[in-house]
Amino acid sequence: MKPTMYDNFNMLSNRVQDSLTETNLEETRKVLSTIKEPTIVTGVGGSKVVAVFTSKILSKKNNILATTLEPRDLIYHPLTGYSNILACSYSGTNY
Secondary structure (H helix, E strand, O other), X not given: OOOOHHHHHHOHHHHOOOOOOOOOHHHHHHHHHOOOOOEEEEOOOHHHHXXXXXXXXXXXXXXXXXXXXXXXXXXXXXXXXXXXXXXXXXXXXXX
């Protein structure tokens, strides 16, 4: 059985990769390679550039549907069919 939204929010802090205290590109590559289902990648401003690039990488390398949206668009975009949301913050100041 898949975790519920409540379960996912409870696991959020364990799933966030913080690159302010540590930058581990191998870990980043490992985490991204495990994404095998349709994914929404979000970001705003400079972070949207990172989100678009990440979507392209996921689409090409993992052969999945990866869509880039701004976070506010999550309210309006149908989420049915997506299994993951990946939030990008380039500056790291949006805690």
